Amino acid sequence: MTMRGLSALPLDDDLLDRVMTFCPTFGTLGAMVLASKGFHRVFQTHPKSIMRAVAYNIVGPALPQALRLIRYPHPPPEDPIDMATTCPEDHEPSVMTDDEKKLLQENAEVVQKLENIYSLTTKDRTSKTSLLTSEESWRFRRASYRIMLYCKLFPGNIYSFDELEDLDDVQIAKIRRQRTAVLNEYPTDELLEIFSVVKFIGGIFVEVNGGIDSSDDLDVLLSAGPAGAVSCWEDRDASGLDEDLLNLLDGDENNNLFTGYFSLPFQNIWATRNIKPPKEDEPASKYVLDQVNGANDTCSHCATPGGLALLTQANWDRQQIFSTQLLKAKLKSNQTLTFPFAQAAGNLSDAESLGCFIAGFFAMSRRAPGFEDWEVGQSYCQPCLTKYLEEHAWIWLLEERVKTGWVPPEDCWYGYNCNTQTHKLAHAQQKNHLCVPTRGSV
Structure with missing residues (x-):
């Protein structure tokens, strides 16, 4: 047992370590470290493991995907293979900077909101808070962070109108190879999870905007990723999205760069792996959920089947x-x-x-x-x-x-x-x- 003065907490260092690992946020951890010399000393001894434990409390088991999202270098490498393999998903403890902790928290809030919407619309219509099981939540969050990274690498506002017009077929083909390479890094079962969550996000854009005029418009909206979908859901329209992205929707130009934003890479991968592609009418719950609650429920008044x-x-x-x-x-x-x-x-x-x-x-x-x-x-x-x-x-x-x-x-x-x-x-x-x-x- 480590000896302490009268002002110290009467707890062993291993217990202080354990207490800190239960902090729900980095802010709570910081306050605890400042509150006691004992907590401060133990944190200085085990910063990586304690920091990772708190990060896990915030993000959950999708922490490796969340860390890759905030640590991926900018600008990204241009070679498709390098882009796909740079900054691999990290499973090891590491100390995070203040900026990384802030980004991790912000992204976790977006993913939590998106999961709540997903649960309400595909799992159980009776709760605004996610009722996904721990396994279902892990699949959903892992896919969501990977989609966020994909949209970070291929953002909808990366080019102005003039720059879009100057892109030739060779450049567009290169970007499409990059997109395919990034998604091709994931095993098939996890790629199908991504496919389902992309379908769900697209459904949000369609519902909130009263239908989409074209598949190209939907592809542009998909580039806004999970954060854009949450914004549209909360505002009930797309007005909160990036102005440059909205300008692409209003323009008459044929934005070939966004055509098949997700669908073309998926098609390329299914063909390369000789896998039967998912059906277009498959629900967004497939590959993520093990069970849907109330799928066969009927209207309390007229008994019309309605489910979710x-x-x-x-x-x-x-x-x-x-x-x-x-x-x-x-x-x-x-x-x-x-x-x-x-x-x-x-x-x-x-x-x-x-x-x-x-x-x-x-x-x-x-x-x-x-x-x-x-x-x-x-x-x-x-x-x-x-x-x-x-x-x-x-x-x-x-x-x-x-x-x-x-x-x-x-x-x-x-x-x-x-x-x-x-x-x-x-x-x-x-x-x-x-x-x-x-x-x-x-």
């Missing part, structure tokens, strides 16, 4: 909403209501706001007839959830306006079905149309 596409409280933000279109019947054409409704609904472009907006509809004390038994914890197909929102949007707007001090005028006999409200502003202002019709067809 069903909407729950965890994934309500996948619902595509144009707020004023939710107003019932003729209300959506009442100019005195559409602006107040859009204003009350707020910004529904980001995932968190949209989820809170829908949750508010289920929290209402007043329910439309026929919807009394609908519960927040159930799963609904998109048509059913849309119907629920449409039947309650006008009630919600009425309650929200009253909360802010609005006093409704006399109800119109025809309520939300009134035709006059759509073309006579005076009538729309003088009568309340946020009500059930008492005349005409309800």
Whole structure:
């Protein structure tokens, strides 16, 4: 046992070492080292093993891939083989610089967010937090870091428009050989994992952007990698991506450099290895997940099969909403209501706001007839959830306006079905149309 003064912690050095290896972040480790001479002394004795243990706590078993990503030299070598083998995935302990620790933490946060999205959309629709098993998570993260490295080596914003136009077929062919060489370093089973995660990332870009005009546009977006996919998912559009990359989407030029950004290297490798290529309609869960939860579930209201596409409280933000279109019947054409409704609904472009907006509809004390038994914890197909929102949007707007001090005028006999409200502003202002019709067809 090592002897200490009265101010030292009454623990053996091996226990202090062990305690430090459980630190969840580098910041926690730094604070611990500064808090005690004993911790400081032990850290100075075993910096590599302790640092690696904390890095593992942050990243998980995909640490070798994460380290290669942050340590790969820039600019990379031009020879395809050298590019593929430079800075191999390191399994040995090593001391990290402050810049490396910061990058490792930032990248880990991106991969964790991406895994949460992957779990929600391909594993289990009921949880915003990843429910992947440890083995599934390892496969996913290992593939994600390798995709991040690939996108770092072949970024979408590396060339300006003028430089793209100057690239000849020989140069483009060389870059394609480099891409193939980089992916060809991985064994087939791990390459299939990468294929699945690329398919998943592409699916995010397609869903968030309401479809992609061309495969070339999708290839450009794929060059934004996991960080770009997370940004698009959170913002519900591509506006947060690099401006130079977005300019490529807006341009009319045929960007041959990005054609087959991932698909061509995959095709080359399958052919070289004489492997049957994965089918285009294979789900993004294949090669990564061992099991999918709720794949055969049906809508709680209409019993339509939906599986992971069903909407729950965890994934309500996948619902595509144009707020004023939710107003019932003729209300959506009442100019005195559409602006107040859009204003009350707020910004529904980001995932968190949209989820809170829908949750508010289920929290209402007043329910439309026929919807009394609908519960927040159930799963609904998109048509059913849309119907629920449409039947309650006008009630919600009425309650929200009253909360802010609005006093409704006399109800119109025809309520939300009134035709006059759509073309006579005076009538729309003088009568309340946020009500059930008492005349005409309800």
